[in-house]
Amino acid sequence: MSPSSRKFGFVVVSNRLPVDRIEPENGEGSWQRSPGGLVTAVEPVMQANDGAWVGWPGIADREYDAFESDGVHLVPVALSEAEVADYYExxxxxxxxxxxxxxxxxxxxxxxxxxxYVRVNQRFADAAAAVAKKNAIVWVHDYQLQLVPAMLRTKRPDLTIGFFNHIPFPAYGIYSQLPWRKQILNGLLGADLIGFQRGADAGNFARAVRRSLGYSAKGTVVEVPEKGPDGAPAIRSVIARHFPISIDVAGYEELAEREDVKARAAEIRHELGDPDVVMLGVDRLDYTKGIGHRMKAFGELLEEGRLDVRNATLVQVASPSRERVETYKTLRDEIELTVGRVNGDFGAIGHQAISYFHHSYPREEMVALFLASDIMLVTALRDGMNLVAKEYVASRIDDDGVLVLSEFAGAADELKSALLINPHDIDGLKDAIMAAVEMPQRERQTRMRALRKRVREHDVERWSASFLDVLSGVNPDRAPDLETGDDDSDHPAGEK
Known part of the structure; x- marks a missing residue:
């Protein structure tokens, strides 16, 4: 049987495949697994169920045949350079x-x-429909593919379809601005189960359905009117509720235990001048992350003398993001101008106020940074979840460190023992930073133990298992039973 003719009982659909193309100047190209929480969450389920993953390989104007990688069947969807510009960017x-x-x-x-956007979504839907067995489960991911569920339902009504939105869903007063608001809602309602990061996001979606489409949406159930097999009016129930995503906690703990990673953490502090306090920000360079807000607060604390550059420093990692989009080019210029100004105003020989890095790091280096940092600053203005906050907590196997967390990040619903802040309130943010700096060790450890307990008990494996358990139960007579790899979800990662 040729790879293109194979059928699968479990299919994941996302904008990107879980691999990156590596093409050296001399030699044959190869595929390398991409980092990311979704890959970690879904890959074991796919391996256990002979699953397929449909997505764009990340290179425009190139077509690739389906292939196998780490026990997963990958189905590339081709995009032209013009489609990358119009549909994606x-x-x-x-x-x-x-x-x-x-x-x-x-x-x-x-x-x-x-x-x-419509054309590309149809291409993804067609690719998924082509590789899905009869009565298969298809799990579609994120805002780039919101039309796919309805397109799949039209083409393959036998399928059980799930959708997970990794970013926030806005309040209706904002969402209603979208000229294609009804089309997007109808696209999502093609799914049997729609997952969101926060309960508030699910509520915003339900209100948008009621106000734009006039459908009944009570609790977590939306009633979608449609025609039954005999042509008579019928109601199809769609579940819309929150499933907060998480991380591979055991993987971060394992790295944090490694002696070379611990040694690198000590080396980082030494390279920074052995300050008393190291603060850390780790973000994709995006205007939603509040990077400028935290730098403003830090700069004012230095200016007011509440912090001294000789014993306090801020490390900011801002990984490149959407660099061809003009808004992101402007943001980078603004952030780098701020870094230069703060360092010029307050830096001293051997003591830099802000150490700024505009590139990505491997996971081992990130865990070393987490261990080297006394305070993690997550000041997102709006964030679906913010997994960096959970990564910091998972890495702190010493039960130390302070998480300063925006209440506008989805993680704030779970990580209640963090210092929760409104990043728009610069004075409040400054006070929270000082509270973190001055916090007694006993309080730091009490808070961190509570944070670690929450993150360990709700890891990424539990997230995927909980979503797929609900999805499998939507059509119990049709959907195949999935091996989720979470036979004992009552136990936190590492204690099974």
Whole structure:
């Protein structure tokens, strides 16, 4: 049987495949697994159930045949350079992204972008339908593919379809600005189960359905009117509820236990001048992350003399993001100007106020940074979850360190023992930073133990298992039983 003709009982659909193409100047190209929580969560389920993953391979104007990687069947979906510009950089990231993040930056509406979004979503739906067995489970991911569930249902009504939205879903007063709001809602309602990061996001979605479409949406159930097999009016129930995503806790703990990682953490502190307090920010360079807000607060603390550059420093890792989008180019210029100004005003020989890095690091280096940092600053203006906050907590096997966490990040619903802040309130943010700096060790450890308990008991494996358990139960007579790899979800990671 050729790879293209195989059928699968479990299919994941996301904008990107879980691999990156590596093409050296001399030699044959190969595929390398991408880092990321979704890969970690879903890959064991796919391996246990002979699953397939449908997604774009990350290179425009190139077509690849389906192939196997780490026991998973990968189905590439080709995109042209124009489609990357219109569907991905345009509609997904210059229309939907700012709209769904509370219009922190104004969205751009272009009909040509929307038309490309529809065409590309149909291509993903067709690819998934082609590899799905009869009565298969299909799990579609994120805001780039919100039309796929309804397209799949039209093409393959036998399928059980789940959708998970990794970013926030906005309040109706914001969502209603979208010219294609009804089409997006109807696209999502093609799913049997729609998952969100926070209960508030699920509530916003239900209100949008009631107000835009007039459907009944009570609790977690939306009633979708449609025609039954005999043509008579019928109601199909769609579940919309929150499933907060998490991380591979055991993997981070294992790295944090390694002697070379611990040694690297000590080396980092020494390279920073052995300050009393190391603060850390780790973000994708994005206007939703509040990087400028934390730098402003830190700079004012130095200016007021509440912090001294000789014993306090801020490390900011800002990984590159959407660098062809003009808004992101402008943001990078603004952040780097702020870094230069703070360092110029307050830096001393051998003591830099802000150490700024505009590139990504391997996971081992990130865990070393987490261990080297006394305070983690997560100041997102709006965030679906923010997994960095959970990564910091998971890495602190010494039960020390303080997490300063924005109440506008989804993680704030779970990580109640963090110092919760409103990042727009610069004075409040400054006070929280000082509270973290001055916090007694006993309180730091009490808070961190509570945070670690929560994260360990709700790891990424439990997240995927809980979503798929609900999805499998939607159509029990049709959907196949999945091996989720979570036979004892009452026990935290590492204690099974």
């Amino acid at each position: 345009g509609f997904s990231n210059d229309t939907l992204w700012p709209l769904y993040h509370d219009v922190i930056m104004p969205p751009t509406y272009h009909r040509e972008w929307w038309e490309s």
